[in-house]
Each structure stands twice: as C-alpha cells, then as structure tokens.
Amino acid sequence: MKRSRWRLAVIALLAGPEAAVATAVRNAFDAQRRAQDRLRSFVADASHELRTPLATMHGWIDLYAQGGLRDPEQLDHAMARMQAEVGRMRLLVDELSLLAQLDAAQPLDREPVDVVALAGEVVDDARVVSADRVITMRGAAEAVVDGDGPRIQQVLRNLVGNAVQHTRPGTPVTVSVGTRDEQVEVAVHDEGDGIAPEHLPHVFDRFYRADPGRGGGSSGLGLAIVEAITTAHGGTVGVTSAPGRGTTVRVTFPADHATRRGR
Numbered sequence: 001m002k003r004s005r006w007r008l009a010v011i012a013l014l015a016g017p018e019a020a021v022a023t024a025v026r027n028a029f030d031a032q033r034r035a036q037d038r039l040r041s042f043v044a045d046a047s048h049e050l051r052t053p054l055a056t057m058h059g060w061i062d063l064y065a066q067g068g069l070r071d072p073e074q075l076d077h078a079m080a081r082m083q084a085e086v087g088r089m090r091l092l093v094d095e096l097s098l099l100a101q102l103d104a105a106q107p108l109d110r111e112p113v114d115v116v117a118l119a120g121e122v123v124d125d126a127r128v129v130s131a132d133r134v135i136t137m138r139g140a141a142e143a144v145v146d147g148d149g150p151r152i153q154q155v156l157r158n159l160v161g162n163a164v165q166h167t168r169p170g171t172p173v174t175v176s177v178g179t180r181d182e183q184v185e186v187a188v189h190d191e192g193d194g195i196a197p198e199h200l201p202h203v204f205d206r207f208y209r210a211d212p213g214r215g216g217g218s219s220g221l222g223l224a225i226v227e228a229i230t231t232a233h234g235g236t237v238g239v240t241s242a243p244g245r246g247t248t249v250r251v252t253f254p255a256d257h258a259t260r261r262g263r
Helices: 002-065 072-103 115-129 149-165 222-232 257-261
Strands: 111-114 135-139 144-147 173-180 183-190 236-241 247-254
Touching: 002 072, 072 222, 111 115, 111 149, 115 135, 115 149, 115 173, 115 183, 144 149, 144 247, 149 173, 149 183, 149 222, 149 247, 222 236, 222 247
Parallel strands: 135 173
Antiparallel strands: 111 144, 173 183, 183 247, 236 247
16 A cells, blocks of 8 residues: 555656646647737738728729819819828838837837926927817926836827827816836826726727727727837836726836936
C-alpha cells in the first residue's frame, strides 16, 4: 500500500512540469487565436468605414460621367461633398496609422509636460469652435507628467471633442485636472443625456458608436485612441455615466517624480 502511494506521488511530480507546460502552450494558442480574431474584426471594420466614403465619391463621379452635373452649382456641390469624403478618409487613415504605431509599442517622445497647460490650450480652442456652450476648466495650477506632450494633448482634444460632439448644443462641459496618489488625473464631464449601461463596456472599442445616427462624421476611433495613448504612458482610463445624468471620462498619468523632487 505504501509503495502504491509513493508511485502515485512520483507520477504526480513527473506530470507536474509537463502539465504546466501544456497549460502554458494552450494559453498561448488561445491568446493567439483571440488576437487573430481581433485583427480580423479590426480589418473588417476598417474596410467598412473606408467603403462608405469611397461609395459616396464613386456616386458623385458616376453622376458627373453620365452628364448629371451640368449646372455649375451642382458641380460645386459635388466637389464639396467629395472633398469632405476625402477629408474623412484622411482622418480615418491617420487614426489607423496612430493605432498601429501604439499597438507596435513604439517608444514615446517623453519629456516633462504640464497637463494643465495642455488642457488650457484645448479648452481655449473648444470655446472658439463651440461658442454656443460653456466649457469650464478647473483644478490644479500645475500637474507635470513625464510624457509625450502632443500625444497627451491629443487625448485631451479627443475627450473634449467627444463631449461636444455627442451632446446637444449648449450642453456645459467641465474639464478638471488634479493630482492624487502620485497620479495626474484629468476628468472631462458633460451634462448631456448620458450613456445607457449596455453601451458602457464598449465605449473604448474601436469603431464602436453607442448612437450611430449621431456619429457626425466621427471615425469611431476617438476613445480607442485615448485608451491606447493613456495605456502607453502607463496610465488608466475609465468612464462613468447614467441616462439623464451626464458622462465623465477620467484618465490618469503617472506624475513626474523627477520634476517634483527638483522643486
């Protein structure tokens, strides 16, 4: 009986490393399959997004070829529409290129940057473009991080632009910048209609739109880029919202400790 127990113990010990290796290999294959599935989905979505403006341009060109745009005003309108679609494709291609760079983990151009100053520029621009609404900025006088300034400012522009684009005209927007627990936190809050609970888990997905009818020319990549840039800086991103109670998107970046020690 004792010999039998020893035999079982030896078998378990020998099988342990092999089982661990088998589990690791299986997990690696599962991860690879999930990555391939995400890639296929991403390519399919990108193809769909590019197909729409191409179809619009093809329609106008076909109408011109058939002699349907003889009136100069009609021709001017057609050219304006095609120019708009070219701009939409250029934006989409630029954003896809940025996401590809971030996915490849290319190094960021880091230096000490003041997030308060970056946010101030974004808010100033938004007030000019959206003069119909109150855009407020509040919080710390300075919040320095070790990061890529233009990329961080793109995060802020996307967040403020998203709040403006997906709320009704005149809806107030508040941008808050502060420091907490060795982190610089930026919160962009709008007083809009809010986001339904079933959409919240997907707002950072690529090409996801909670309300496709109100896309307003958006590529559906804005918040995905926010998440990718923030993650590349070692930060976090999150959203809280409820119907009728507005939406708040928060991003955090590690504070620049070297700058803080030198002060």
